[in-house]
Amino acid sequence: MRFVLVHDFWHDGTAWKAVADELRHAGHHVDAPTIAGHGPDADRDVSHDDCVASIVDAIVRIDWDDVVLVGHGFGGAVIARVAGEIPERIRRLVFWNAFVPEHGNSVTDEVPPHYQELYDSLAEESGDNTVMLPWPIWREAFINDADEELARSAYEQLSPVPYRCLTDTLDLDGFLASRLPRSYLNCTEDIALPPGRWGWHPRFSARLGLCRLVQMPGSHEALFSNPGLLAQKIVEAGRD
């Protein structure tokens, strides 16, 4: 299969390295582009449209079709819009603990009020309208299944996200019209969004209509803490 892996905010394409290695080892083709405005050296003056365009460009550049397009967290809001732009190149969408915003919402509209307030104040303090999650929150709520050493090494790979990408309202008409097959991959210990009313699943999975559910144990950052199992579940989510 041909997997295009689209990362979460704070990450860049290199975060997928261990997962991509596993997928390639199993015989698959993998591309893991970095979203515009993301990564340590990026120009952070970007909109959500720029994010989407950067992934569309990456797929067009490698000229793949029959793509299984995987989005993680914020990447869900990106792949949904990419699917609206180039549906003819995509075989299936896989949302891994990923945002599936309602048409007209921004990503921040989809997080609970205490996160909205936190992000607002972090963006204001940043001086350049970016957000970086403090270590204590990330360690407990994002990578709760790792030991401290792995958690710290993963945290060191993060970089601030342009807040505008999270606050832009999103046009999802193209996605909703595309009717592409879709899967939701849910890590059962992912508490980056709090379980229940504001949780990932079934809140976002239910918005996808007919949708294949795949689950595995793990946190939001299972790409670091359990890349082997994650790769296997991405295959199960993406096949046929």
Next chain:
Amino acid sequence: MRFVLVHDFWHDGTAWKAVADELRHAGHHVDAPTIAGHGPDADRDVSHDDCVASIVDAIVRIDWDDVVLVGHGFGGAVIARVAGEIPERIRRLVFWNAFVPEHGNSVTDEVPPHYQELYDSLAEESGDNTVMLPWPIWREAFINDADEELARSAYEQLSPVPYRCLTDTLDLDGFLASRLPRSYLNCTEDIALPPGRWGWHPRFSARLGLCRLVQMPGSHEALFSNPGLLAQKIVEAGRD
């Protein structure tokens, strides 16, 4: 133990073959009768009463008592009523991702509106008031944990269900009076009913009152995708 396994709609008794083999290999006795009106060559002019009578007859014919009576999906609505008819032959009921209708409801009253509408239109189109689930829905929502080859071979074993069995209102007074021990076996990736308000668990399990919960990873069709683990969990649900 003596297990009587009661299948879901679209299935017949042969769907249990791999599970029954596992149970027999572990030293148990197994009967897997086909519900009236089900199976490829059945007379489809049957009521829910006929469904119940056919399972009562099957148990009386083999003359078992101390039976662990297992119902899958629609089979839950059958075993609940069988328990009201012949409680003296039954040691425990095991509902495996099974309907536990409220007294006076039909099975279709217990599914979300989009499934009701789908079933209504499929029944109307059928010409003989039967319902067969289209492949795309069954593949994604019923056997989401299998690869395509297994999913297709399992789909080929299905046959249309007489819709009247799903729309008959059900008298569950006998069941409610029986006070037989009961278990609920939940496959955690079963999205044949959508997770949440309309989901299998805890919606139906809560209706059973004091009830032993057993869970396993798997889809609604784990009898095909993981018969070994399913057999083990049926034993855990059914013992003492």
Next chain:
Amino acid sequence: MRFVLVHDFWHDGTAWKAVADELRHAGHHVDAPTIAGHGPDADRDVSHDDCVASIVDAIVRIDWDDVVLVGHGFGGAVIARVAGEIPERIRRLVFWNAFVPEHGNSVTDEVPPHYQELYDSLAEESGDNTVMLPWPIWREAFINDADEELARSAYEQLSPVPYRCLTDTLDLDGFLASRLPRSYLNCTEDIALPPGRWGWHPRFSARLGLCRLVQMPGSHEALFSNPGLLAQKIVEAGRD
């Protein structure tokens, strides 16, 4: 690490034996004191304050600090208040399918009405205001993952709990002010509280604010049915 394990009602400190052995074998230090009023030979004329004082005393007596304080079930309502008394000795709190009462509530305020009524009537019948759970309920709802032999041997180790400990209203101001790191360890088949509105998780975990979630398969009594995995998950919940 230094673990202090605080048991549930009906248990005493010896219930942790298999878990403590596993933890010690992995190089950790473990103390498993018995809460005042608990255990077969205890004076049952105790209040919740006495329960808390007995655990504070136990920790002061062994003179540990940097303690990972683990509470199971009722033990959650105890460790929360212990944390308010001696926060300087505690590194992290681990609530394992444990009560996290709201300030001013009693433990019985946190259980569903049918349990409140059951406990009330059991206490009245006891003659000495104690409560002991009947075998059929305990077997199905507390140790649903064990075979009958293990379930019976575990049940024989239980003793009645002074009901006053469950009905005293609890002052949790000190706990709420302590801001100690905390984890919630959830056994996914624990139905001692019914899943959903009255369930353990996310109802109680959400009250902890920023909190590390760890989950494992198992019932409320996994300390008997799966002590090895439980010990491992207590380490994951308690580390850093």
